[in-house]
Amino acid sequence: MTRVLILCTHNSARSQMAQALTREAARRAGLALEVESAGTEATRVKDEAKLVMAELGLDLSAHTSKTLQDVPDPQNFDYVITVCDSAAEACPVYPGKTTRRHYPFVDPSGGSLDRWREVRGQIQTQFEAFVAALAKGEPVPATYADSPAVQAS
Numbered sequence: 001m002t003r004v005l006i007l008c009t010h011n012s013a014r015s016q017m018a019q020a021l022t023r024e025a026a027r028r029a030g031l032a033l034e035v036e037s038a039g040t041e042a043t044r045v046k047d048e049a050k051l052v053m054a055e056l057g058l059d060l061s062a063h064t065s066k067t068l069q070d071v072p073d074p075q076n077f078d079y080v081i082t083v084c085d086s087a088a089e090a091c092p093v094y095p096g097k098t099t100r101r102h103y104p105f106v107d108p109s110g111g112s113l114d115r116w117r118e119v120r121g122q123i124q125t126q127f128e129a130f131v132a133a134l135a136k137g138e139p140v141p142a143t144y145a146d147s148p149a150v151q152a153s
Contacts, residue, residue, distance in 0.1 A: 019037035
């Protein structure tokens, strides 16, 4: 099974949304993925993230904010994807088999629900492209801008 880690600073919003959206995209594609998320520090999952994900029928109520130490086998992932610049800078070194990607998204914290929905949509577009590439056996997008769905917009 392919293992994916989505890493952010607080594991409170972007990485949590990306985890749920990636799991859902994999489920729809019939792709066996183990998807985890973590932060360089733990806080709590933000209510706005729970709300905008619930709008898509995805429930984050059981999600908790965690660090790499809370993730099973934290050094054994096929893909490690950072979704913010500070996590990319703080991301530990992974063995050669691990493919790293950096898909940065603006932090919606403090913004309106429309801003949260906009960021959620960007995350959904990117991680659906990621899952689609895996399902087809193609290279995953190297950056956010390399995603076919982003190029089409």
